Amino acid sequence: MFGKSINNKLKDNDYRLTGQRTAILEVMMDNQGRHLSAEEVLVQAREKQPNIGIATVYRTLEKLAAIDILYKSMFNDDKYRYEIKDDHSEHHHHHIVCLACGKIAELEDDLLCSLEGQLETQGFEVVDHELKFFVYCPVCREKKNK
Amino acid sequence: MFGKSINNKLKDNDYRLTGQRTAILEVMMDNQGRHLSAEEVLVQAREKQPNIGIATVYRTLEKLAAIDILYKSMFNDDKYRYEIKDDHSEHHHHHIVCLACGKIAELEDDLLCSLEGQLETQGFEVVDHELKFFVYCPVCREKKNK
DNA sequence: ATAGAGATGATAATGATTATCAGTGATATA
DNA sequence: TATATCACTGATAATCATTATCATCTCTAT
Numbered sequence: 001m002f003g004k005s006i007n008n009k010l011k012d013n014d015y016r017l018t019g020q021r022t023a024i025l026e027v028m029m030d031n032q033g034r035h036l037s038a039e040e041v042l043v044q045a046r047e048k049q050p051n052i053g054i055a056t057v058y059r060t061l062e063k064l065a066a067i068d069i070l071y072k073s074m075f076n077d078d079k080y081r082y083e084i085k086d087d088h089s090e091h092h093h094h095h096i097v098c099l100a101c102g103k104i105a106e107l108e109d110d111l112l113c114s115l116e117g118q119l120e121t122q123g124f125e126v127v128d129h130e131l132k133f134f135v136y137c138p139v140c141r142e143k144k145n146k
Numbered sequence: 147m148f149g150k151s152i153n154n155k156l157k158d159n160d161y162r163l164t165g166q167r168t169a170i171l172e173v174m175m176d177n178q179g180r181h182l183s184a185e186e187v188l189v190q191a192r193e194k195q196p197n198i199g200i201a202t203v204y205r206t207l208e209k210l211a212a213i214d215i216l217y218k219s220m221f222n223d224d225k226y227r228y229e230i231k232d233d234h235s236e237h238h239h240h241h242i243v244c245l246a247c248g249k250i251a252e253l254e255d256d257l258l259c260s261l262e263g264q265l266e267t268q269g270f271e272v273v274d275h276e277l278k279f280f281v282y283c284p285v286c287r288e289k290k291n292k
Numbered sequence: 293a294t295a296g297a298g299a300t301g302a303t304a305a306t307g308a309t310t311a312t313c314a315g316t317g318a319t320a321t322a
Numbered sequence: 323t324a325t326a327t328c329a330c331t332g333a334t335a336a337t338c339a340t341t342a343t344c345a346t347c348t349c350t351a352t
Contacts, residue, residue: 016318018330038308053332058309074220078340079308096265099273107261115253116279119242123284127245131277133262138269162349164299184339199301204340224309225339 002029006069013067023048024060028070028084035073035081035104073130075104094131100140107133148175152215159213169194170206174216174230181219181227181250219276221250240277246286253279 001007001017002025010017017025027044028036036044042057061082065072071083075097094107116126136144147153147163148171156163163171173190174182182190188203207228211218217229221243240253262272282290 016329018317020331051332053334055310055333056331059330062309096270107265112277119253119279119281123287124242124279125282125287127280127282129277129279131275133265133270133275134273135265136271136273141269141271162298164349166300197301199303201302201341202300205299208340 009067009069015063015067020045020049020052020056021060023052024057025064025069028064028082032084032086033106035075035083037079037081039079041082075132076102094133096133096135096137098137098140099134100136100144103137105137107131155213155215161209161213166191166195166198166202167206169198170203171210171215174210174228178230178232179252181221181229183225183227185225187228221278222248240279242279242281242283244283244286245280246282246290249283251283253277 002010006025009015015021023045024041026048027041030044038054038057038061041061042052042054045052045057061070061072061080064070065082069085071085071093072080073083073095074080075095094112096105096107098104112129112131116129119126148156152171155161161167169191170187172194173187176190184200184203184207187207188198188200191198191203207216207218210216211228215231217231217239218226219229219241220226221241240258242251242253244250258275258277262275265272
């Protein structure tokens with residue numbers, strides 16, 4: 001229903017697909033590549049499940065992140081944002097945050113692996129990493145320099 | 147009083163050095179390499195300035211981060227942590243966070259620069275980046291696998 | 293000394309997130 | 323099919339880090 005990988009993760013974790021959870025997952029699928037706050041998810045989920053409450057949204061997002069269906073991260077506004085993982089990407093992904101317009105772009109890259117290699121040589125077990133670039137995007141850079 | 151670079155930054159920004167601010171800066175110097183929360187700074191600052199209040203701590207840390215004397219970042223406990231910048235390090239620095247004991251190690255590395263180069267080719271102006279590795283440190287890895 | 297600006301501490305307000313709890317719905321077993 | 327159990331939900335209170343407010347204090351410059 002949601003793609004093989006997601007369905008497997010749900011099943012592996014005994015995660016019952018209620019109407020509310022389905023609505024939230026649908027919202028996240030509809031917003032592939034975007035980074036939604038709990039409040040934003042609530043608004044969209046209410047279009048499908050008018051009575052859904054914010055607590056359920058938090059609970060569900062938290063759980064979906066824990067079982068690796070969503071990414072959870074924070075940028076520059078003190079609230080967590082969630083994004084659906086796509087099947088092909090590895091467990092790492094990298095964000096490019098524009099300091100002016102706040103737009104967030106993705107950066108997929110493997111250079112980081114060599115850094116991880118170094119760490120593992122030193123006895124660390126690398127589980128994940130998070131990399132954020134803070135930039136002016138081409139558009140805002142233009143505006144800024146006028 | 148606090149080293150040339152810090153003093154310059156204070157002067158450039160018309161930042162008056164009151165007793166409270168001095169206390170906070172001293173605390174940060176005493177904890178070079180550690181990542182303190184506002185509350186932790188308060189406790190130590192009170193040893194030097196018994197009446198200092200939490201609001202002043204927040205205000206001061208915020209300002210010192212804005213004028214580039216401190217780093218501000220968040221790890222896995224939903225509170226900002228501050229760390230003094232050392233004069234030699236560049237504007238980027240990278241953290242290695244142990245998922246078991248929470249210890250934070252530093253990683254200085256220049257490989258990231260090539261990534262930035264790519265972004266700049268694409269028209270982005272890279273201002274800063276933040277990279278966190280989530281790992282099991284050698285000690286915790288050992289424990290975990292027993 | 294004195295006016296005005298900046299700084300401070302106490303505390304109220306805010307805002308995101310989490311906990312609680314009573315009610316609801318699904319499930320499994322007899 | 324009835325029923326006991328257990329997970330799930332929504333409303334809302336509680337929490338906790340951070341920010342705003344405001345009266346007071348303290349510099350500094352005239």
